[in-house]
Amino acid sequence: MVATKIKDIEKNLLEMKNINKKFPGVKALENIDFIVKKGDVHGVVGENGAGKSTLIKILHGIYIADSGEIFFNGHLIKNHTTSSAHDLGIECIHQIPRFVDYLSVGETMFAGVEPTRGILKIVDWNEVQKRTNEIFNSLDIDIDHTELIRNLNVPQRQMIAIGRAMIRDAKMIVFDEPTASLSEHEVNKLFETIKKLKKQGVTIIYISHRLEEIFEICDRVTVFRNGKKVSTSKPSDISMDELVKLMTGLEKGKRYPEKLKKHEKVILSVKNLNKGQKVKNISFDLHSGEILGLAGLVGAGRTEIARIIFGADKRDSGEVLLSDKAVNFSSPYEAIKNGVVLVPENRGTEGIVKKLDVKDNIVLPSIESFCSANMIKAKEIKKVSTQMVQKLNIKTPSIHQRVENLSGGNQQKVVLAKWLVSEGKVFLLDEPTMGVDVGAKVEIFKLVNQLAKEGRGVILISTALEEIAGMCDRILIMRSGEIVQELLGQQTEDVEKILTIVKGGK
Amino acid sequence: MANRNNSSSFDFINYLQKYGTLTAIIVMAVFFTLINPKFISINNILNVSLQFSFIAILAIGILFPMITGAFDLTGTEMIFFISAMGAGLIRNEIVTTVPGAILAMLLIGVMVGLVKALAVTYLRLPSLLATLAFGVSLMGIGRWYTKNRAIYIIGKMDSIALLAEGKLLGIPVPVVILFFLIIILYFLLYKSSFGNRLYMMGGTELAAEEAGLNVKLYQTIAFIISGIMGAISALIVLARIRGANPDVGSSFTIMTIASVFIGMTMFKRGEPNLLGTVLAVLMLSLITNGFVMIGLSIYIQDLIIGGLILATVSVSVYLRRFKS
Numbered sequence: 033m034v035a036t037k038i039k040d041i042e043k044n045l046l047e048m049k050n051i052n053k054k055f056p057g058v059k060a061l062e063n064i065d066f067i068v069k070k071g072d073v074h075g076v077v078g079e080n081g082a083g084k085s086t087l088i089k090i091l092h093g094i095y096i097a098d099s100g101e102i103f104f105n106g107h108l109i110k111n112h113t114t115s116s117a118h119d120l121g122i123e124c125i126h127q128i129p130r131f132v133d134y135l136s137v138g139e140t141m142f143a144g145v146e147p148t149r150g151i152l153k154i155v156d157w158n159e160v161q162k163r164t165n166e167i168f169n170s171l172d173i174d175i176d177h178t179e180l181i182r183n184l185n186v187p188q189r190q191m192i193a194i195g196r197a198m199i200r201d202a203k204m205i206v207f208d209e210p211t212a213s214l215s216e217h218e219v220n221k222l223f224e225t226i227k228k229l230k231k232q233g234v235t236i237i238y239i240s241h242r243l244e245e246i247f248e249i250c251d252r253v254t255v256f257r258n259g260k261k262v263s264t265s266k267p268s269d270i271s272m273d274e275l276v277k278l279m280t281g282l283e284k285g286k287r288y289p290e291k292l293k294k295h296e297k298v299i300l301s302v303k304n305l306n307k308g309q310k311v312k313n314i315s316f317d318l319h320s321g322e323i324l325g326l327a328g329l330v331g332a333g334r335t336e337i338a339r340i341i342f343g344a345d346k347r348d349s350g351e352v353l354l355s356d357k358a359v360n361f362s363s364p365y366e367a368i369k370n371g372v373v374l375v376p377e378n379r380g381t382e383g384i385v386k387k388l389d390v391k392d393n394i395v396l397p398s399i400e401s402f403c404s405a406n407m408i409k410a411k412e413i414k415k416v417s418t419q420m421v422q423k424l425n426i427k428t429p430s431i432h433q434r435v436e437n438l439s440g441g442n443q444q445k446v447v448l449a450k451w452l453v454s455e456g457k458v459f460l461l462d463e464p465t466m467g468v469d470v471g472a473k474v475e476i477f478k479l480v481n482q483l484a485k486e487g488r489g490v491i492l493i494s495t496a497l498e499e500i501a502g503m504c505d506r507i508l509i510m511r512s513g514e515i516v517q518e519l520l521g522q523q524t525e526d527v528e529k530i531l532t533i534v535k536g537g538k
Numbered sequence: 539m540a541n542r543n544n545s546s547s548f549d550f551i552n553y554l555q556k557y558g559t560l561t562a563i564i565v566m567a568v569f570f571t572l573i574n575p576k577f578i579s580i581n582n583i584l585n586v587s588l589q590f591s592f593i594a595i596l597a598i599g600i601l602f603p604m605i606t607g608a609f610d611l612t613g614t615e616m617i618f619f620i621s622a623m624g625a626g627l628i629r630n631e632i633v634t635t636v637p638g639a640i641l642a643m644l645l646i647g648v649m650v651g652l653v654k655a656l657a658v659t660y661l662r663l664p665s666l667l668a669t670l671a672f673g674v675s676l677m678g679i680g681r682w683y684t685k686n687r688a689i690y691i692i693g694k695m696d697s698i699a700l701l702a703e704g705k706l707l708g709i710p711v712p713v714v715i716l717f718f719l720i721i722i723l724y725f726l727l728y729k730s731s732f733g734n735r736l737y738m739m740g741g742t743e744l745a746a747e748e749a750g751l752n753v754k755l756y757q758t759i760a761f762i763i764s765g766i767m768g769a770i771s772a773l774i775v776l777a778r779i780r781g782a783n784p785d786v787g788s789s790f791t792i793m794t795i796a797s798v799f800i801g802m803t804m805f806k807r808g809e810p811n812l813l814g815t816v817l818a819v820l821m822l823s824l825i826t827n828g829f830v831m832i833g834l835s836i837y838i839q840d841l842i843i844g845g846l847i848l849a850t851v852s853v854s855v856y857l858r859r860f861k862s
Binding site for chain 1: 725732740748751752809
């Protein structure tokens with residue numbers, strides 16, 4: 033009896049029992065039991081705000097749980113802090129690891145655990161070199177230990193963080209959305225490294241929004257929703273659709289709103305637009321109330337078209353007409369004045385002002401309409417932004433919260449909200465769901481549909497073909513700067529077909 | 539990367555970036571000597587070396603908080619405050635021996651460093667503002683204590699003058715002290731694990747925390763080192779003027795900070811570093827002295843220092859931008 037119990041505990045490297053954590057106004061975690069078996073790659077999924085990061089921060093000693101127990105390797109951990117996490121061998125690899133730019137790889141990896149000689153603690157740099165090489169060799173990483181951090185890209189920095197974890201003899205490595213800023217090739221390289229770590233006996237917790245990755249490398253996956261654990265299962269036992277349903281609580285059909293059908297009035301036309309190799313002789317019309325999809329691979333010229341229409345980039349030739357009037361915007365300012373709005377791909381740098389609060393971000397582009405005699409009408413702003421927060425279901429404690437404190441999906445909703453307030457007629461949406469979880473996506477889609485219902489025109493650019501197929505009334509498929517095909521009606525829902533054409537087939 | 543190293547042509551920008559300050563020092567020295575040969579007279583060299591030494595000691599102290607990513611804007615203020623306290627202790631015969639005076643002033647330096655560290659690490663105040671405000675307070679206490687006049691210790695502890703005017707094997711004692719300190723601090727920064735960890739503080743606080751390092755502890759030690767260096771510097775000034783003077787010089791704070799910044803542009807990889815800082819102080823000292831030697835009013839010194847710092851920093855910043 034006793035023997036089996038010990039064996040059981042040995043098999044579980046980590047047991048978090050009955051964890052509760054409250055933040056002002058939010059129950060972040062409710063009675064969580066989270067168990068990770070030794071040697072597993074354990075996936076953790078859930079929407080933004082589901083509680084994943086809170087749990088990981090408790091594991092890492094950054095937050096302290098209100099109640100509950102943590103067992104690591106069978107031992108109860110008391111007074112858990114970041115330094116006890118280090119001592120236990122729990123390391124975290126962040127999306128973009130933070131280092132000091134002017135230090136070398138060796139200095140960075142060994143900071144805090146330098147091999148030293150003598151009572152004067154002289155750092156033994158030969159030993160640093162030797163051990164760096166050993167660890168890099170075992171993981172097939174090709175980085176010189178004297179290279180400066182400044183010269184490394186994100187995947188290389190992640191490798192340094194992994195190397196550092198190994199130097200500290202990590203028992204458990206937590207990957208926090210490591211692939212969010214990696215290319216496909218870099219993701220594969222990272223997965224190889226993770227598999228090697230697993231072979232060396234390291235237990236891994238893997239957090240990601242990209243569900244296909246969970247199926248590729250995880251032995252088990254735990255789903256969180258609204259601060260509760262929903263399930264833990266083997267990826268081989270469930271399908272992608274089931275996983276999405278567990279995360280969102282929504283059936284598949286409900287993920288896209290119904291398409292709208294009727295369009296009559298042309299609201300925007302583009303005629304023979306050209307710009308270098310990226311945009312070749314592009315012509316199309318956008319109707320009032322229509323959602324028009326631009327499908328294509330990255331670099332096919334979709335973003336470029338949007339930027340030209342918006343006046344952010346210059347065109348070589350061609351015309352942009354708004355309600356039959358040639359406009360040819362030469363600056364975004366002109367475009368916005370005329371009701372043409374671009375919601376950029378990179379919301380962090382282009383879409384929101386992180387340090388401003390929710391209400392100020394929402395009214396930012398239309399501030400002039402909230403002024404009388406150059407005085408801001410604060411009450412009006414409060415009223416409108418409160419309405420927006422309710423209408424879009426933006427999860428924020430108040431309209432006075434700084435946008436940087438919101439989750440990614442909610443930040444994106446703020447971006448959309450501010451353009452809803454401004455009376456835009458044409459919306460150019462560039463990857464509006466990038467980095468947003470499944471649930472927030474549904475709400476963003478509803479919103480886009482709402483825009484169309486109100487008679488505005490929407491151009492939707494997305495690399496996720498499923499989104500394009502689910503949302504758009506009409507789809508233009510682009511390849512190397514040209515529109516190669518237009519899909520209408522039933523055809524727009526055939527993801528396979530879109531994919532084939534995007535990749536170069538018929 | 540590899541291609542750049544292979545190019546055999548003379549890389550002017552690289553050269554300027556690495557050896558610009560050194561070249562400037564030499565060019566300036568030659569220029570001043572040509573105009574006034576007294577510039578390289580023994581007397582003047584001794585004069586420059588004294589000023590250079592105590593500012594350099596101050597600067598390599600300030601360097602430590604700067605490495606950890608914190609500002610320390612208390613150069614002039616530390617010198618005046620600590621020397622005034624020291625002079626008070628000696629005048630009132632609370633300390634009567636030279637070692638006693640040294641120890642007392644070092645302790646005051648440690649306390650000064652500790653207060654700054656508490657403000658920056660525990661109260662989490664922005665270092666720029668906290669050290670600036672603390673410096674003003676130090677100056678205030680000093681002025682209040684001395685009634686804003688120079689106070690002297692002449693006749694109480696005359697042998698302390700050796701610290702400023704003595705010579706060891708023909709080398710002025712302040713220079714010897716400086717070299718001794720450079721050796722110790724060099725070892726501390728670049729050979730010991732402490733130094734490596736200190737540099738790890740220089741990014742965001744998160745970088746150090748992710749490395750599992752105790753940011754507060756290392757930053758506190760850095761401020762204490764800055765305090766100790768301030769005290770040594772104050773000792774030399776006290777020994778030199780046999781007392782303390784509120785008008786000891788207003789430009790030490792900016793000179794030390796600027797030297798750390800100028801030093802960052804020399805050597806290695808653009809981090810705050812020891813030798814670069816010392817060389818930058820040497821350059822600034824030579825130039826200010828040189829302008830006096832060629833007949834410019836001493837009152838124009840501050841203008842020259844300010845202009846010079848602006849010029850040097852902008853050159854190095856533009857060089858870096860041009861390169862990338």
